[in-house]
Amino acid sequence: MQTRSLIVAVLACAAFGLAACGERPQEVAQKPRGYQGKPDTNPWDNDPTASRYTTSKWTKGDKASWEDALKQRALSQNEYNRVP
Numbered sequence: 001m002q003t004r005s006l007i008v009a010v011l012a013c014a015a016f017g018l019a020a021c022g023e024r025p026q027e028v029a030q031k032p033r034g035y036q037g038k039p040d041t042n043p044w045d046n047d048p049t050a051s052r053y054t055t056s057k058w059t060k061g062d063k064a065s066w067e068d069a070l071k072q073r074a075l076s077q078n079e080y081n082r083v084p
Contacts, residue, residue: 044066
């Protein structure tokens with residue numbers, strides 16, 4: 001009786017050991033896809049919208065005026081310059 005249970009235990013360990021060695025690779029099959037969204041434009045090519053959060057204006061298509069508007073915005077956010 002004791003040898004039979006020993007044989008069953010050895011066979012069970014062998015079965016579990018062989019099952020662990022037979023693992024298949026788990027890789028995700030990915031399809032090559034392109035960008036699904038809209039193409040980006042340059043920020044200075046956009047219209048300066050009338051927003052209550054922006055006070056600076058720039059000329060559409062002019063990179064220099066857009067950069068100046070950003071500089072003015074950054075200066076107005078500085079507390080040392082705003083508070084007298």
